[in-house]
Amino acid sequence: MASKLSDIPYSILELATVAKNSSVKDTFDQSLDLAQKAEEMGYSRFWLAEHHNMVSIASSATSVLIGHIAGGTRKIKVGSGGIMLPNHSPLIVAEQFGTLGTLYPNRIDLGLGRAPGTDQVTAQAIRSDRMKSVFKFPEEVKEIQKYFSVENAQEKVRAAVAEGVDVPIYILGSSTDSAHLAAEQGLPYVFASHFAPAQLHQALSIYHNNFKASKFLEEPYTIAGVNIIAADTTAQAERISTSLIKMMLGVMSGNIDYMQAPEDFTNEHREILAHPGFQRMLKYAFIGDPQSVKEKTEAFIKETGVNEVMAVSHIYDHQDRLKSFKIFSEIMKGKI
Incomplete structure (x- = not known):
């Protein structure tokens, strides 16, 4: 485990959140601007998450948006956090990411999850037989690996654009299930503690205790998500956070709307943040001035021993969001 923050890589998970009175095009422009600024700030990765049927999230065509971001940046790794594999054919995923990996060599990551990234009705509309794929998730991960291998050139079914292309695979999880898979296959493991923190420690323990070295990874490698509003x-941070609070209330009530403008932070907001139901989702929401966010981040890394931190920031105003990520980068560089 790293002894100080400056030894820990730090990255961004982007959902391309659409703010009220903004357009999807505005959102894409701001995502690219953030990625370009993040590259300058020293962030290691810029990942995009697959979600569907949500007016507030524009990253539904995830691989297309990854190409847009990679094309507008120079060196930052760009990838999926993640592609929800049961929604897709493994062959198509291999072709898409083989293409991306060829266009942007050594810069594309493929994070794979098994959740639908949406409600069950929409999941059924995406792929009516997806539950079969959910149960075959481990086999389909291996199938993608096969399509990326040069040996697959001898097979009848090929993803020729992927063969021999270096696109590392990451296993995503929000419970303990995928920890077993990542450990068994010797792959890096990414936990969604930014919205599902309950089983974080148990999942990390399972992964570390059962990890088997592979040709992909010699030692365990873990990434965990945190919400950052600095x-x-x-x-100022508490006022900005009211947009996140309203967004999460909408998620919990099933009334998902565009990201709302911030409002004055009141005792009611404080009570909502402290509510057990809210804590089950936002235990790792680090909201505050630079020093307090630093202390919370240090405690999180000491508590979990993760190799890398992935920051998520649901902030209404683009400039406020850039400022928050700038502060976080300075914290991680040891400048604060």
Whole structure:
């Protein structure tokens, strides 16, 4: 485990959140701007998450958006956090990411998850037989690996654009299930503690205790998500965080809407943040001034021993979001 923050890589998970009175095109432009700024700030990765049937999230065509971001940046790794594999054919995923990996060599990551990334009705509309694929998730991960191998050139079914292309695979999880798979296959493991923190420690323990070295990875490698809302003062950060609070209330109630503008932070907001139901989703929401966010981040890394931190910031104003990620980068560089 790294002894200080400056030894820990730090990355961004982007959902391309659509703000009220904004357009999808505005959102894509801002995502690219954020990725370009993140590259300058020293972030290691810029991942995009697959979600469907949500007006507030525009990253539904994830591989297309990954290409847009990679094409507008120079060196930052760009990838999926993740592609929800049961929604897709493994062959098509291999072809898409083989293409991306060829266009942007050594810069594309393929994070794979098994959740639908949407409600069950929409999941059925995406792929009516997806539950069969859910149960075959381990086999389909191996199938993608096969399509990327040069040996597959001898097979009848090929993803020729993927053969021999270096696109590392990451296993995503929000419970303990995928920890077993990542350990068994010797793959890096990414936990969604930014919205599902309950089983984080158990999942990490399973992964570390059962990890088998592979040709892909010699030692365990873990990444965990945290919500970051940083500003010059705690009062400013708390005000900005009201957009996140309203968004999460919408998720919990099934009334998902565009990202709302912030409002004055009140005792009611404080009570909502402290509510057990809210804590089950946002235990790792680090909201505050630079020093307090630093202390919370240090405690998180010490507590989990993760190799890398992936920050998520649901912030209404683009400039406020850039400022938050700038502060976080300075924290991780040891400048704060």
